[in-house]
Amino acid sequence: MKNIIITGTSRGIGFELVKLFASEGHNVLALSRNETPITDLNLDTVTAFPFDLNDINAYNTVENFINDNWERVDVLINNAGALLNKPFGETSISDFEAIYRINVFGVSEMTRICIPFMGNGGHVVTISSMGGVQGSMKFPGLAAYSSSKAAVITLTELLAEEYKESNISFNVLALGAVQTEMLEEAFPGYEAPTTANEMAVYIHEFSLNGDRFYNGKLLQVSNTTP
8 A cells, every 4th residue: 555645635536535445445634724624534544734835844744644553654645736817917926926835835845745655656746737837728827827837847857857867757637627625716607527536536546556668758638727
């Protein structure tokens, strides 16, 4: 059984991922500002506590948990994300900072914390968006969000190169439309053809086996636009 850390687990894809991994007996550390949805499931192999990607001290809690309970991390899924749907002309520097602190700095710091615990076969999977892919269709109001999702694509490529001798794999999945609360915030009223559970099934399988075939790669997981 593997030791798996997932961020953004209170709803949507992250919530579904926790249930999938737990059903197979994997040890899961589920991190979200609201841990209640996960703790209410009473899953034997899952640990959940409140975690805020904006709180630098919270990362120490994660590091201490790994040291005290696991000593090794097999899979990290950087799933947490924040969205801002606002015209660029009304978007302030503080708006950009808030989005980047979660979508970029949070991914970077969580990955940095976990790497020392990831040995041969470790896999870091970061969830991005089709909006962050160069040449993809772009939408008004998502300048901060989509540019932050582009940043973690390049970050993944850089980490794969920097750690290529460690046998740790780094990959990024750029998701298209998935029926989640975040999609409703970005595109009110739009109905996606893919459910959160369906996408979680894909990410679950990729997280466990994708490192055999990919490293430093962007995979576009989308069947529609947006």
